[in-house]
Amino acid sequence: MAKNWKKVLLAGVVSLSLVATGFAANEVLRTPDVSAKSASSQAPGQLKKQAESQLDEIIERGYIRVGMTGDYKPFTYLNPETKEYEGYDVDAMKELGKDLGVDVQFVNTTWSTMMKDLQNDKFDIAVGGVTRNTARQKTAYVSQGYISFGKAPLIRAEDKDKYLTIEDINKPSVRIGVNPGGTNEVFVREHLKNANVTVVPNNLDIPHLVADGTYDVMITDTIEAITYAKADSRLYAALTDKPFTNSEKGYMIPRGDFEYASYLEMWIDEMKLQGKFDAIHKKWLE
Known part of the structure; x- marks a missing residue:
């Protein structure tokens, strides 16, 4: 009787173990499916499709x-x-x-x-x-x-041999006019800290102020410098073939x-x- 009782007990324990193991296995197998679905729904491409462009x-x-x-x-x-x-x-x-x-x-x-x-x-x-x-x-x-394009100096034609490098311009005696808030001002603030810098609200005014002698240099894009030099013989677009930057x-x-x-x-x-x-x-x- 004792041996039979032990066999029944052992069989019960094994059955419970198998059930528990099977349950755990099912959970382990199901978990990647849930995670994959969740990751897929959160992917950038999926989210973007839901929003109107x-x-x-x-x-x-x-x-x-x-x-x-x-x-x-x-x-x-x-x-x-x-x-x-x-x-x-x-x-x-x-x-x-x-x-x-x-x-x-x-x-x-x-x-x-x-x-x-x-x-x-x-x-x-x-x-x-x-x-x-x-x-x-x-x-x-x-x-x-x-x-x-690149950043270059717009200067007076009479000064075309005067401002050939950053060092030539970065002096307290050199008056620079620059427009506010753009990459021209960023360049001037970073590279021409020793120059006499004035921020001119209207960018269109600066070339004329250089031409009439109010400022010595306008730092701008090579393309804009060439445009103004073509329109006014008093101006010269310097270093357009070798600008200070390339952008x-x-x-x-x-x-x-x-x-x-x-x-x-x-x-x-x-x-x-x-x-x-x-x-x-x-x-x-x-």
Whole structure:
């Protein structure tokens, strides 16, 4: 009797162990399924599909809002006579509007407030000589480059042999005029700390102030320097073949919108492939 009782007890223990082991195994097998499903639903691509892209909003509303300063020739200039924007990026944005099948509305901004205005949804894209850099990319999405340039001095023609290096300019006796809030001011503050720097609110005023002797140097993009030197024989665009920096211009949109960014990049590729940027370049820069 004792032996039979022990056998029954042993069999019961083994049965319970098997049941428990089977239950645990089932749980272990099921857990990866649950985790995989959860990870899949939280993946960036899945989350983005659930949100409407700004690209869809632009197409649905029938117009794209383009932010620009209107003070940065030849990329953007608000003509006081016509009250219309004109320039390289104005033409480019009109091409973007055609490609999207929407109208283009230009919205005025400043270099100091451009990023904040973009974040506050005052416009859909910021253009007009926007320099690509990692500082901006931390807060927004800056497209691939569409034109190359560098920082160089715009000076008086009579001084073309006087300011050939950073050291020649970085002196207390050298008067520099610079526009606020953009990469020009950043460069001046970083590299020309010894110079006599004045921030001039209206970027359009600085070339004329250099020409008439109020300032000695305007640090700006090679493209803008060449534009003003062509328009005024008193001015000289120095070091445009060997600028202080090497950069590219891009277009800036809110970050985190894959569809919108992908469209913008493909549009830029097509503008290059179809020669449309070349045509704009010839119109405004040659």
